[in-house]
Amino acid sequence: MVRKQLSKGEARRIAIAAQALHKARPAGEVDQRHIRRVVQTLGLLQLDFVNVLIPAHYLVVFSRLGPYQRERFNQLIYRSREFTEQWAHEASIVPMDTWPLLEYRRKTFKPWSSSPITKLGVDAGYLDRVIEIVRQQGPITSRDLPPFNEPKRKPGEWHRSVPRWSLEFHFGAGRVAVADRLPNFQRVYDLPERLIDEEYRTQCWSDDDARRELLRRAATACGIATARDLADYYRMPPRDAEPRLSELVEEGVIAEVSVEGWAETGYLAAGASIPRRVAAAALLSPFDPLIWFRPRTERLFGFHYRIEIYLPAHKRKWGYYVLPFLLGEQIVARVDLKADRRSATLLVQAAHLEEGADALNVARALSRELRELSSWLGLMAIKVGRRGSLARTLRQAVAAGAHGHAV
Numbered sequence: 001m002v003r004k005q006l007s008k009g010e011a012r013r014i015a016i017a018a019q020a021l022h023k024a025r026p027a028g029e030v031d032q033r034h035i036r037r038v039v040q041t042l043g044l045l046q047l048d049f050v051n052v053l054i055p056a057h058y059l060v061v062f063s064r065l066g067p068y069q070r071e072r073f074n075q076l077i078y079r080s081r082e083f084t085e086q087w088a089h090e091a092s093i094v095p096m097d098t099w100p101l102l103e104y105r106r107k108t109f110k111p112w113s114s115s116p117i118t119k120l121g122v123d124a125g126y127l128d129r130v131i132e133i134v135r136q137q138g139p140i141t142s143r144d145l146p147p148f149n150e151p152k153r154k155p156g157e158w159h160r161s162v163p164r165w166s167l168e169f170h171f172g173a174g175r176v177a178v179a180d181r182l183p184n185f186q187r188v189y190d191l192p193e194r195l196i197d198e199e200y201r202t203q204c205w206s207d208d209d210a211r212r213e214l215l216r217r218a219a220t221a222c223g224i225a226t227a228r229d230l231a232d233y234y235r236m237p238p239r240d241a242e243p244r245l246s247e248l249v250e251e252g253v254i255a256e257v258s259v260e261g262w263a264e265t266g267y268l269a270a271g272a273s274i275p276r277r278v279a280a281a282a283l284l285s286p287f288d289p290l291i292w293f294r295p296r297t298e299r300l301f302g303f304h305y306r307i308e309i310y311l312p313a314h315k316r317k318w319g320y321y322v323l324p325f326l327l328g329e330q331i332v333a334r335v336d337l338k339a340d341r342r343s344a345t346l347l348v349q350a351a352h353l354e355e356g357a358d359a360l361n362v363a364r365a366l367s368r369e370l371r372e373l374s375s376w377l378g379l380m381a382i383k384v385g386r387r388g389s390l391a392r393t394l395r396q397a398v399a400a401g402a403h404g405h406a407v
Helices: 008-018 032-042 056-065 070-079 100-106 124-137 162-173 207-222 227-233 238-251 294-301 359-376 391-403
Strands: 004-006 083-087 091-095 177-181 187-190 254-259 266-269 281-283 322-327 330-340 345-353 381-387
Touching: 004 008, 004 266, 008 207, 008 254, 008 266, 008 294, 032 056, 032 070, 032 091, 056 070, 056 281, 070 083, 070 177, 083 100, 083 177, 100 207, 124 162, 162 187, 207 227, 207 238, 207 266, 227 238, 227 294, 238 254, 238 266, 281 359, 294 330, 322 359, 330 359, 345 359, 345 391, 359 381, 359 391, 381 391
Parallel strands: 004 254, 345 381
Antiparallel strands: 083 091, 177 187, 254 266, 281 322, 322 330, 330 345
16 A cells, blocks of 8 residues: 655644644633543643643643633542543543553552662551541541651752652552642542542453554544654653554554655544644643653754753753744744732743744734733733843733734
């Protein structure tokens, strides 16, 4: 069979459309139906609670829907029994029907080598006691558990407590699940049988069938992808993914295609649309599924992106918390953002224009997104710093928008 040939532009448009970034935002107020549709379309939201701007999973939804009430999000995710948290890409929010698909990972879960469970030799007796406390008391946090006699920490040393690690260990193995998140983002845990409907707890999937279904969902969410892209979506080793992808090709769920400039085979999801143009305009979280696998980001957009939070300040090229700006079908800028809540100001600490992009058009579109973002975050002003090739033009566009006239 002759493979379909796709251009780079077609591949980009397919990917953007599959991720629900090209559609017009709701004309009225965003409700739970819109939020539900986004999470189901993406298949998962990676959790990240760096709060220099807003936790990443909230921003992923904002990028697609615009302003919404975060309490509606929390109600849907933690009180509707439609979604749960699991290790999926990383720690993620997933639809409830994903729970049985991840059983093969829960049953082989092991604590990280740096975990006190391993390093301090936390015994089975303490871990069993944790489960018994959850069973007796219902929803708990790590503060509700008895202390563990661990060595004193060295000055400046930080790590999670043994009670917290113990709950996370049981979470990874599926013996507890997440019932809620407190305002400080701390997890509240309970037994799965109290949180997850029996139909999902009792479903049995073979390991291969579960992997194949996860890859099908990844293909639908990506639209077009390579084998590495699809394996990464649910953090699956490529050697486990490749046989299942071949089966999905045979079933007609995905089709092998050639994409201009791609060295690897592309897989096109059945039913994926190829828009003639896309009208996206979105600031993207560093953990947005469109860009979280950096080789895919470079392949689709020619955009090299690394988050620099963990680098010393003098080694950062772009900034501390840098968001790519998607306009149309290209990533045209990157901005280092911070919500200064004391002064109620959205700080644009640096604004960098990508090569070949039109500064004036980008600045106008970006200033609109920044105004919408700052309003959603309850911030009263936007302050654009002087770092970056786009800073001056963006500062003028933001000022013009504030005064209601064009640059």
